[in-house]
Amino acid sequence: MALLGNQTVIHLSEQTIVLFSCALSFLGSTLIILTYIIFKDLRTTPRKLLVYLSVSDWLSAVSYAFGVWRVFHTDSLDCVVQGAISTFANTSSFFWTVAIAVYLYVFIVRSSQRVADSLVLPFHFISWGVPLSITVAALSLSKIGYDASEVSVGWCWVKIRAPDRVLWMLLTGKIWEFLAYLTLPVLYILIKRHIHIAHTALSEYRPILSNRPQSHSFFSMADMKLTLIPIIFIVLRIWSTVRFILLLTDSPARLNPVLVTLHGIGNTSQGTANCIMFVFFTQPIRTRLCKVFCCCCKCGAEAQHSQDDRHRLPPGQEPSTQREEDSTSRVLTDK
Template identity: 30%
Template sequence: MVLDVKDSVNAVVVTSSILSLFGSATIIVSYALWPRIRTTSRFILACLSFADYASAVGYGASAMAALYYGPHFMLDNPFSCRFQSIVTTWSSMATFCWTVALAVYLHITIVRDNIELGKRLVPVYAAVCLGIPTAVTVGALLSGALGYSLPVTTSGWCWISEEPEWPVFQRNASFWVRDGDARLFWMLLAGKFWEITSCILIFILYFLIRRHLRRQTRTNGRQFLTTTSRSIAQSADRKMLVIPVAFLLLRVWGTTRFIIDTVHIRLHNDVPNPYYPLLYLQAVGDTGQGFVNFIIFCWKTDSVQSLLVMACCWCFRHRRRHKHKDTAPLPSRSLPSGLQVEPTDQHPSQPVSSTRIERSSTACQPLSYGAVDSSSGKDGLTHSRDTPDMATDDPY
């Protein structure tokens, strides 16, 4: 049976949301469990992951309801539609703000070399990243702007209703307005303005950080004589390029559809048909930031990756040990008390292989990725635990 376009888009949204839930939850849990990685940048990343988690819950729940109950479920249930719009509108703006806050923090601590200022600004980051989304979402809700929207600027979820009202302070304005301007205003204020602004700021800040890192590498080349220090510097340089590019590739599709929709309505005064390739790309991009952050900041960060591998190995060994206890046979009565013989595949006359003993004892030991200790690096330099320097193992 061939899936309908709406069903296939919802299936993509559900899959991407599940991956984002996994990635965001892993970042939050790793920050809570391991004090070794509780740096200021990781705290900001955990807050960003919470917003990504909320977005994935809202988008995924909307898509699953459409798959299970039918594509018109949100249209027939305005309360559910409005509640989902509240959650995803707030979390999307919070995601943009926290992403910019992380870039600002890294710029202050790396380029300006002022770690204390970066730490003192954390309450300011929290106030801005929580205050702006809350104020805009409450204003949109009171103006009736949140609700069911046609799948022209979204991939099936609820966002801005088709006929919202102007805010209270602009309802009696004397400037020129036309039909649809209120919807355009709320689409900008409740998402697209912050999305476009964050893309611009992120590209500028990470460009400045990357340029500073390259200058520091050329100026202090003697500090990177070891292979470990050189690889860490190259990894930091790559991350400063990957982070803004990944953010742009995730968000550009929804912005492109928003521009096409706005221009088409202005020129033809009707709603355009959705361009399906962009529809699928937006379904992945708007819901997948949590999983992309997991890949960049966890799996591609050596110290966090080693901790995750250790945790997975411990869980596997713990589960296997309990399974072995449940299925282990009782000791033979013919053997002396306390003497047990483990089964082996080797012939009794052959000695036990030392290689197999070594493998069993080191199977789930922490993997070595050339990590540098947070207090004293292999290159002889001393670094602060919160210093996002190139010679540290987990700066980002």
């Protein structure tokens, strides 16, 4: 990417990579939401919080994809709308990421599910309400618009010509990002430390507990993996922070193509990372998805096989044996 006057030019390769990242994040967030809706027995509160985070990531992926596809050059109406949606969704994603870490800390370290569940309603007020208030304020004061991709990759954010642009960049995202960098590692370390101590204390009883069903454990493996969300968050978001700091120092390094590409991938990949970790790498959900997929493939194969059998029969003859087998198969399936 090169700076041309007051206009930032984005190369086609950067645009293509970031659009592909947006598409993967869109699909990943959608799959997380669908698995929560379909598999009712896996609806834990932490996974519900993950769904709320996925809604924010879904909105971010859609709005970022539109911005990268358009590559705005003026403060047009669609630029402002896209900037407002991405600002709200991105900030909301920060809050929900911290909310999940707080929930896990209270649930695991403080050993209080009742208190942890009571935090869900305040999480909604904070994680949706604060980003919405900030976005409405920025829109009312005409702070959202064309940013010359100084701290973005084609999409709109805070107007680059606004005299107080740094203040609004902080309010509409960066200050919450910095706070998340400080808060998440502390909570994550405390959670992992508590888990390590608990496992050590129970080590002498493992021969006794080895015959107990795994489902009776204090927390499931799926919930344990939610502790990895802060790490995913930091790894993906750090590139955006680096470019923001380079902007403050007026360093041309912020236009480095590799850094810009990493920024675009990082800001649009949280839905993908969460899907890989909490869908494909989570045994109960992966097993159910495999069953659904295999069932669809089996039904398709049986239908094709039945159709081939009918073609081989003489005209007017009914495949009675095949009908009996199909009936038996349906009864066994229903049971």
